[in-house]
Amino acid sequence: MIRFEQVGKRYPNGHVGLHELSFRVRHGEFLFVTGHSGAGKSTLLRLLLAMERPTSGRLLLAGQDLSSITTAQIPFLRRQIGVVFQNHQLLFDRSVFDNVALPLKILGLGRDEIARRTLLALERVSLHDKAEQFPADLSTGQQQRVGIARAVVHQPALLLADEPTGNLDPRLAAEIMKVFEDINRLGTTVLIASHDLALIARMRHRLLTLQRGRLIADGEAA
Amino acid sequence: MSDSNLPEPRPSERVGALPRAEVKSAEPDFATLLVAWLDSHRASLVDSLRRLGRQPVGSFLTCLAMAVALSLPMGLSLLLDDVAQLGGSWQRAAQISLFTTLDVDDAAGERLRARIAALPEVAEAEWIGREQGLEEFQRQSGLGEALRGLPENPLPGVILVTPRQIDKAGLETLREQLADLSGVQLAQLDLLWVERLGAILALGERFVFGLTLLLVLALLLVIGNTIRLHIENRRSEIEVIKLVGGTDGYVRRPFLYMGTLYGGGAGLLAWLVLVYGLGWLNASVLSLAGLYGSDFALGGVPLEDGLSLLLGAILLGYVGAWLAVARHLSELAPR
Numbered sequence: 296m297i298r299f300e301q302v303g304k305r306y307p308n309g310h311v312g313l314h315e316l317s318f319r320v321r322h323g324e325f326l327f328v329t330g331h332s333g334a335g336k337s338t339l340l341r342l343l344l345a346m347e348r349p350t351s352g353r354l355l356l357a358g359q360d361l362s363s364i365t366t367a368q369i370p371f372l373r374r375q376i377g378v379v380f381q382n383h384q385l386l387f388d389r390s391v392f393d394n395v396a397l398p399l400k401i402l403g404l405g406r407d408e409i410a411r412r413t414l415l416a417l418e419r420v421s422l423h424d425k426a427e428q429f430p431a432d433l434s435t436g437q438q439q440r441v442g443i444a445r446a447v448v449h450q451p452a453l454l455l456a457d458e459p460t461g462n463l464d465p466r467l468a469a470e471i472m473k474v475f476e477d478i479n480r481l482g483t484t485v486l487i488a489s490h491d492l493a494l495i496a497r498m499r500h501r502l503l504t505l506q507r508g509r510l511i512a513d514g515e516a517a
Numbered sequence: 518m519s520d521s522n523l524p525e526p527r528p529s530e531r532v533g534a535l536p537r538a539e540v541k542s543a544e545p546d547f548a549t550l551l552v553a554w555l556d557s558h559r560a561s562l563v564d565s566l567r568r569l570g571r572q573p574v575g576s577f578l579t580c581l582a583m584a585v586a587l588s589l590p591m592g593l594s595l596l597l598d599d600v601a602q603l604g605g606s607w608q609r610a611a612q613i614s615l616f617t618t619l620d621v622d623d624a625a626g627e628r629l630r631a632r633i634a635a636l637p638e639v640a641e642a643e644w645i646g647r648e649q650g651l652e653e654f655q656r657q658s659g660l661g662e663a664l665r666g667l668p669e670n671p672l673p674g675v676i677l678v679t680p681r682q683i684d685k686a687g688l689e690t691l692r693e694q695l696a697d698l699s700g701v702q703l704a705q706l707d708l709l710w711v712e713r714l715g716a717i718l719a720l721g722e723r724f725v726f727g728l729t730l731l732l733v734l735a736l737l738l739v740i741g742n743t744i745r746l747h748i749e750n751r752r753s754e755i756e757v758i759k760l761v762g763g764t765d766g767y768v769r770r771p772f773l774y775m776g777t778l779y780g781g782g783a784g785l786l787a788w789l790v791l792v793y794g795l796g797w798l799n800a801s802v803l804s805l806a807g808l809y810g811s812d813f814a815l816g817g818v819p820l821e822d823g824l825s826l827l828l829g830a831i832l833l834g835y836v837g838a839w840l841a842v843a844r845h846l847s848e849l850a851p852r
Binding site: 370374386398400401403404405406445 | 549550552553554556557560753754756757758759760761762763764765767
């Protein structure tokens with residue numbers, strides 16, 4: 296599913312985001328990426344979303360080389376990916392339903408199919424009764440779940456999450472992680488960037504540890 | 518919303534279902550994609566209308582600024598067209614006067630006129646006999662009594678030739694051709710006047726063209742700046758759309774509708790401004806023309822000119838919005 300081959304990322308100001316990173320992720324895997332601030336977690340996610348390009352090495356996602364992807368191909372790559380942000384990135388002038396339905400509208404699905412899948416995604420995060428409300432009417436945890444519903448509504452092959460429980464209390468964080476595991480059981484590969492080591496330890500999934508842009512450990516969280 | 522209204526998940530959508538790799542995804546067919554595409558356009562149009570409606574005063578003022586810029590060159594062009602008709606056509610101003618020899622009577626003059634009128638370069642030819650010419654001269658010059666004292670009519674017959682084209686070289690060739698005709702003593706063409714007329718026309722046309730170019734540029738800047746502000750207001754939305762796979766075309770669409778709506782609004786307003794503006798001006802023109810014994814009046818805004826104005830404004834709005842989005846799209850990469 297994902298293959299990093301000696302991937303490096305150096306910014307124009309000289310800062311090195313990633314040092315010759317190499318690892319593979321199989322289809323349907325659930326893994327965490329952890330490390331201190333500046334370790335390279337966000338850079339890794341940005342490379343996978345083609346928001347940035349590697350400056351060295353080769354990065355393959357579902358067989359596509361992201362080092363040489365064209366600008367026109369990027370939207371179609373992103374349609375295979377769901378992404379969850381720490382700050383939710385919801386559109387506050389649209390209802391919960393419209394927020395979640397956005398990727399399906401972009402895909403060009405029919406109105407009935409959009410309604411069916413959107414309500415299903417909202418049910419998956421237990422928010423089907425909030426479809427007509429607006430994000431501002433929801434709690435932080437509920438907003439995060441709307442973000443997750445939007446990320447999975449189009450059944451992406453890969454789900455990326457950047458500190459998805461950063462603003463949540465431990466109980467809500469555990470609930471959110473449960474949602475991610477449910478989604479992973481459907482066959483979606485899940486990659487979560489987090490520095491919440493306690494939470495990661497409880498989950499017992501594969502863990503990549505980054506330090507100053509280098510991969511220093513790759514194994515099951517203990 | 519009750520649980521009973523929830524849709525039934527397909528096997529691949531149930532937790533614990535088949536692995537994703539083993540599930541065949543159902544790609545939408547062409548008809549579904551077409552309907553969804555039309556839906557998306559309708560939604561963009563409705564959304565753009567709603568956003569303009571939320572700021573009625575601002576939207577109206579933007580349209581009005583564009584309308585003023587549109588109505589200036591169009592109004593000037595319409596005025597020039599009207600003035601061009603004042604006192605006859607421009608062609609008439611470039612008439613060639615053929616003075617015949619004194620022995621050409623009315624019958625011979627009429628035959629000569631018919632021969633000249635048949636020439637392809639000639640639009641019209643009019644015979645003014647010697648007696649008719651004398652009567653007109655007496656009437657217009659105020660020398661009626663003095664002329665009556667002359668032993669015989671000194672005026673020759675005249676054929677007034679109206680050419681089809683008014684280019685200088687063509688007129689001179691025609692004049693030489695007519696001067697060679699039997700019975701013609703003198704062929705007179707006021708080339709200086711024709712040159713002045715051509716220069717005035719060219720100046721007017723160039724002025725209107727220059728003004729149009731400047732105001733089109735101003736319009737593009739107005740629409741570009743307006744759309745830029747809308748883009749800034751929707752930056753976070755655009756970033757999200759791009760992150761979930763929206764193409765540049767998808768991002769661009771609502772702004773193109775917005776530009777088109779601004780253009781349409783401005784075109785309609787400009788049309789109204791011209792109709793009422795020319796109507797208001799016409800009262801004074803009628804009064805002035807009446808003092809000169811003329812029934813000259815401004816022609817208003819013909820339907821085809823109004824429609825051209827509207828379509829041009831819509832096109833300008835569309836192009837302005839397209840340029841603005843193209844200019845800012847690269848800056849809208851998700852952060």
